[in-house]
Each structure stands twice: as structure tokens, then as C-alpha cells.
Amino acid sequence: MSAARVGVVTFPGTLDDQDAARAVRHAGGEAVPLWHADPDLRGVDAVFLPGGFSYGDYLRCGAISRFAPLMEELIPAARAGLPVLGTCNGFQILCEAHLLPGALMRNAGLHYICRDQGIRVESSTTPWTSDFTEGQEIVLPIKHGEGRYVADEATLGALEAGGQVVFRYTGGNPNGSLNDIAGIRNEAGNIVGLMPHPEHAVEDLTGAPSTDGRAFFSSILKKLVNA
């Protein structure tokens, strides 16, 4: 049986694509590079939108990337059910593309934050979090200047009521996100975005605070193999 194929998107200014591809391979999947200017998903089974500063964060984080030729293919595919995970800048792009509700704004304290962060997994029903248990406390690196999640009251209420909050910060809210939100999913559950970085926490060798990131990749690969 051939390995599940997870696309990893590179925009100009993307930083974490190599780590993301490595994490996919580490979990036993095939990482397929996807280029922002190439409107071709290359038949992948899932897509990882990594972090960085795509298009220099010009205008707003993710605002320009959202219109990249690849995104014109990815947006309808994601709406049709393709599993997509966006971390950090990837989360910002998913919000700008309206694949996820709300927006990410400048951290409340204005500082760029780079630290190991406690996170509680609130939902294990997504294809990216099935190898976690609900309520599980994990530690992942965060590194962002614009990670404050905001949404209007109605949207926030709907997210909470529908179980769409997937991750919450624990041990202190680093950026002023509403309801301590670190990550959310769309209504269908196939699209997940979060500010923390699972792809940086898969191997002890790299000095990561944990290997808790592995479960993201094992979850999606299990889902794809069983599909």
C-alpha cells in the first residue's frame, strides 16, 4: 500500500514547510511539496499550511496568500471535505480565506512571543486530533506576533456551542485570544487552524518541549489509511 500523501504548501516567506514535510515523513506519510503559484493540488489526500511570513505579512497576515493560484484550488477542495491543517500563518490564511471564522490580530501585549505553551485539546473529533483524548494537556512551541483570536459574539457563541474550539491555552493566555482560543475547526471538522506549532514538536533531538506534535500527523495518516 502506498503512503498517504500530505501536501505541504510553500508561499514566498513561508518558514516551516521543511519541518512540516519532515514531520509528515516521520509519521510514515509522503510529503508532497505544493507551490503557491502552481494551481495544482497534485492529488494529495490532505494539506498542511505551514507558518511563516507569507508575502511578508503585507496588508494583513495571510491577506495576499489567500488569493494565490494554489489557494483558488485549495479553497473549493477544502469546502468539499479535503482535510486541511493550518498552523500559525497557515491559520491566519485559513481565516482570511473564510475557511475558518474570525480573525487573528496583533497580540494584546504587542510583543512577539516565542515560548513553550501549555494547550488543552478540547476536541478529538477532527481528522487532525483523533489520536488525542479530549481534555488532554499538551505542550507545543508558539512563536507569533499576531495570534490574538477574535470573532464577533454570535460567531464565538456558535463556535463554543458547536464544539468547534479544538485547542485552548492553559497556564496563561499568551496573546489575549478570546476565550483562550488557540485553535478552531470549521463546522464539518475537516479544516483545523491553530497558532501553536505541532511540526516543531515531533523529535526530542531538536530540543522541542515535547513530542506532542506527533499525534497531529499520526491522526491524519490513520484517517487517510482507513479512508
Add this chain to the structure above:
Amino acid sequence: MARVIVDVMLKPEILDAQGQAIARALPRLGFSGVSAVRQGKRFEVEIDGPADETALSDVRKMAETLLANTVIEDYTVTVES
């Protein structure tokens, strides 16, 4: 040729951390009597033809699509005279 101005401001209910930081810096610089500052963006859009209703409708579409994120921001379109 006409110049159309698009002003983009955070919605009033959204915390403007940058505006607050600016407001806090002003008294230190000797500016008193400022109760609040909000920071926004101004776009100067040069259009080839006159700023007629068709052109303004296009600019509003630009604002809606790219210049503003209407989840968190409001915009206004005015013609510079």
C-alpha cells in the same frame, strides 16, 4: 484621473492594541489631553477615468475583497477633491 481614498479602521468593538500603545506613549512625550487613539490604514487608489459610480463601485469591491477584512474592519470610500 481621479484619486479615491479608502480608509480602513478596526470595528469599534475590536481591541486596538497598537492604538492603545500609541495613546500611552503620548503623555510621556508631553502631549496631554488625549483620551484615546485608534490606528487605521489609508489607501490612495489612483484610477484611470473619472470617479463615477461604476469606478466607485469597483473600489468598494476592492475594499471588500482585499483592502479590508470585514470580519474585523470597517471601511469608507471617498473621492479626493
